[in-house]
Amino acid sequence: MFNKNIPGSSPAGHQSAPHVLIVDDEPDIIELLELTLARMGMQVISTMNTQDARTLLQSRPFQLCLTDMQLPDGTGIDLVQYISRHCAGLPVAVITAYGTAENAVAALKAGAFDYLTKPVSLKQLRALVKSALSLPPIRTEALPEKNTGNQRTLLGESEPMRELRLTIEKLSRSQAAVYISGESGSGKELAARMIHERSARRDLPFVPVNCGAIPENLMESEFFGYKKGAFTGADKDHDGFFLAANGGTLFLDEVADLPLAMQVKLLRVIQEKQVRRLGDTQEKNIDVRIISATHKKLGECVENGQFRQDLYYRLNVIELDMPALRQMREDIPLIASSILTKICRDTNRPLCRLDQGALDTLTGYDFPGNVRELENILERTLALCSAEKIGKNELQLKPREMHQTPDSIPATAGPELPLQDYLDRLEKESIVKALEQTRYNRTAAAKLLGITVRSMRYRMDRLGLDLKKPFR
Known part of the structure; x- marks a missing residue:
């Protein structure tokens, strides 16, 4: 059976004290958790098996559940799945044996908020409880939110967009690392x-x-920080990205572009949850949630030896796949209207709208650059058009040109040039064409050319290409 309530330090009869359910079959662990949580002002109920836990969950509301991974009549993951189905919004943390990382990952994928390893650190326990109890109320609808001020949200009523918003809601109630592909x-x-x-x-x-x-030679100092005097030019302390994000979220965009040497150092920081600044003798504890993203297929990068498999599994605990704009064409009018409204407001011009012909054109367009390309098209259109109603012709869309590849670009350089000059001119024309086709988006241009952004930057520097100056 289960133990009676363990009253916390709050006054008797205080109704706002959070209720916590503990599920563990080790009396010592139960006693440790009960005493710690009681001192934090929690009302605690404990039980030793999943059957009694389900009975308790059905009989009263809880604000947090802590469960051991191995129980006499089941596993912690079984309980996590039960809570996900029947107690939506209840955060549950799993306690695992030291070194069983695969169990922790499985629990997070099943819907656990977070996990603790044995022996339980009271400092980590208190931080976990505070984080879990500060979660906002769960949203039960996948409806788009209204924009407030400059806040941007994912708009759309299509099925892919509704599912995406629901998945984001679930992921926000977890501490698991998320890999966003798209x-x-x-x-x-x-x-x-x-x-x-x-x-x-x-x-x-x-x-x-x-x-x-x-730049590769600056990565370590930018990520981990440095102490004053650590190297020439280090005239003051610098925290770096990890320490700047401490307690919050670190978003690693285009993570596939990290060099292998940096991947090793990044993996260690994530595993140990400690970072040492350059020139420092001591490591600092960090609490950072990692969200990573890339337009590349990270699994293929692992197979090709370009990305470490162990880091991949650390980052890709849960994957979120972003749908392409062409996969939700019915949302294009709503998204375009929202972008137009924002641009008009920011530029202090009368509100513009798209006529049916323009909407049909946009809806039928493939958008290889997705929403960012849609934004660029509308910004360009408003810059060149003074009318309040925008038609098909004002958009100046040329779909065929947008789908050109470097192989289809004609070579204009003559063979009478020296070979290296001839190759440089071909390379320069290919890069210029790719930049023009992607509205000067370097990431998209690099993808079109089949090279990395770093390689793109190197080639532009070598060829003397500068986005701030005309290419001619």
């Missing part, structure tokens, strides 16, 4: 921000990092 411009960073803003970490920092935009 094409360039499909809203991966926006999805990461939504997960953070709906999570227990919402009042703490969200730190986005474009892994493909950091």
Whole structure:
């Protein structure tokens, strides 16, 4: 059976004390958890098996459940799955034996909020309880939210978009690492921000990092920070991305572009939950949720030896796949209207709208650059059009040109040039064409050319291409 309530330190009869259910078959662990939670002001009920736990969950509301992984009549994952089905919104944390990382990952995938390892650290336990109890109320509908101020949300009524919002809601109630896959411009960073803003970490920092935009020789200092005097030019202490995101969320965009040497160091920080700044003699504890993303197929990068398999499994605990804009064409009018409204408001011009011909054109377009390309098209259109009604012709869409590949671009350089000059001109024309086709989005252009963003930047520097200056 189960133990009676263990009253907390709150006054007798106080109704706001959170109720916590403990499920464990080790009396010592139960006593430790009960005493710790009681001192935090919790009302605690404990039981030793899943059957009694289900009975208790059916009889009264709880604000948190802590369960051992191995129980006499089942597993902690069984209980997590039961709670996910019958007690929506109740955070549950699983206690696992030290070194059984696969059990922790399985629990997170099943819907657990977080996990603790034995021997239980009281500091980690208190932090976990506070985070779980600070979760916002669960949303039961997949309806789009209204924009408030400059806040951006994922708009749309299509089935892919509704499912995406529901998945984001579930992920926001977990501490699991999330890997977001999807094409360039499909809203991966926006999805990461939504997960953070709906999570227990919402009042703490969200730190986005474009892994493909950091020079390799600066990566370690940018990620881990440095002490004053650690190297020439280090004239003051610098925390780095991990310490800046401590308590919050670190978003690693284009994570596939990380060099292998940096992947090893990143894996260690994630495993140990400690970081040491360059020039420092001591490591600092960190509590950071990792959300990563890339437009590449990270599984293929692992197979090709470009990405470490152990890091891949650490980052890809739960995968979120972003649908392409062409997969939800019925949402294009709503998204386009929202973008137009924002642009008009930001530029202090009268509200514009798209006529039916323009809407039909956009709906039939494939958008290889997804929502980011739609934004660029509408910004360009408004810059060139002064009318309040926008028609098909004002959009100036040329779908065929957008689907050109480097192989289809004609070579204009003459064979009479020296071979290296001839090859450089071909390379330069290919890069310029790719940039023009992607509205000067370097990430999308690199994808079109089949190279990395870092390689793209190197080639542009070598060829003297500068986005701030005309290419001619």
